[in-house]
Amino acid sequence: MTSTAPAGPTPQRRTPLDAVHDALGATMTDFAGWRMPLRYGSESAEHRAVREAAGLFDLTHMGEIAVRGPEAARALDHALVGFVSKIGVGRARYTMICDDNGGILDDLIVYRLAEDDFLVVANASNAAVVAAELLDRAGDFDAEVTDLSEAYALLAVQGPRAVEILAPLTGLDLDAVKYYAADRATVAGVDVLLARTGYTGEDGFELFCAPGDAERLWNALTEAGAGHGLVPAGLSCRDTLRLEAGMPLYGHELTTEVTPYEANLGRVVRLDKPEDFVGRDALAAREKEGPRATLVGLRSPGRRVPRAGYAVLDPASGDTIGTITSGAPSPTLGAPIAMAYVPSGSAAPGTRLAVDIRGSAEPVDVVELPFYRRA
Template identity: 60%
Template structure:
């Protein structure tokens, strides 16, 4: 067994007294002061996350766009410079290898952010699929850091320390600037359901930026936040997680991501997805809400009115923002909004109601 990797901010987490956990081969902060406090800070003020475990893969060269078009279900070459897109990479059989964000900086310059657990798998797939094309695929993860500042006061905290206009930065857009003299790619993206930014920086500049933002945001209510809060935030926002909602055994359409698939271009896995699209899917992702305080967890059975198991919970929690149980489930038959189902919560059947996702939307 190899030892877990450490991000450039590992020492900051230790000094802050964070509870550390092994996650996807990295030592990561699970929590600092507490899950609920961190969750509520992001919803009401701001939270600072270390995301340096996420893979940062550059694809550059005259045919970089063609390589990504061939590799992904979307068409990155059609993005405007400075824009980003949430997308998926699938296998030949249409199963999801990973969900990721691709950034286009120029016609010959792209960045792919992939999940930590799939870093090498995505790197290998992109390298293989770009074979014969004039481009390079390079893993920059060991030399970079990724810091996210998320919440309604994120822009207010970040703006004074950045030499670009955040008001002009659209959602899913990026711009190059500097924070405290450190070259920084600033993207208006996130995984919390709140406004916020993700900052890609050189590894040796991460500590300075982390300390700067913690200090600058303290009076505004910003706190460091760990993986536990990140998970409850993304679940409230109805965002899927690889390994839970998204797996090698699911296709984009089955998990509500059919919108990101563009079948009018050639890509690896297209034929399989076209064939599957010609027949109704046997699996569907749904949102569920319950009453009381007992949350269904991943793996809990979902049961219909006849007492038949029709699927399983993929993610579930007692929502800190809403105050009642919420869950996402993968079921074998369509379930209409308002339908009454049950979830097996540690041997007890918990009534659940089907709702539209997301569970939470930030105030306009």
């Protein structure tokens, strides 16, 4: 008979920039098993820098899965809700992977790098689940699924001055790179996949590179951005930026309990594609019946902040009609904002609702999403 010591806690994964964040005095936090920078100083200052100039993010915690082979496009058409085979080479598309009931397993960006070569980028908390699901769903196709998350570091430069900062570091014509497009490039002598994508509501670029090149690239971007207002930015401001931009966060706005239709993202579901796909019947039924609830934006006329998990109330009856999914003070708008699922009959902009904030019914108004849209 043998015995083994009980397993200890799983150690936090660290990005190649972990020492850089410590040197910058970042407040670190655990996020999906990763040790990540929450903020470097003032999160509101970092937020405003991204809106007005630029922020530099370490996003290495995201997952990257390659799908390659003669039937890679068909495999992804089957696995995901989008019409992946319609993506042009060098372009990207926002899509989702759903379960048989139409519930959202994750939201994704798919890059088509070549005719038979796709890169699927998943959220950190779901990367392993997405990789396993893609492997299973591609089983009947001539396609190979490989989890390449360990092979990539991911940096992002986000903000209106992103082009000015990156341009001197690369021979690529950045003005010719369209939104949701990607190209192989050399930046500061580092080979990268450069994509004009982001999660802040601003213009910007995401740069996929080898982990061993991450610190060199970070330092070059920092130096190039010194005269343009670039600051290192953490997860905290990334959350308020995406909230202002009305972008959903998995585990908050997106879960297996909702379909893309409840999340106002029915546009990503392509029921018209010839390839059958997982969740199709359930999603077709949901489209026909209409969503069970609707994701809305809420803005408070007061100063108290609706936070995730707080109950949304009918102000006349006091009955709970929904739940806040995300909420924070908006540095850009100067008011508390939130997103919540409410009945469709209460979802029209201008509707006055209430939120239970520690026992007090505080008024909020339904507003159109996004809260913020760049010029």
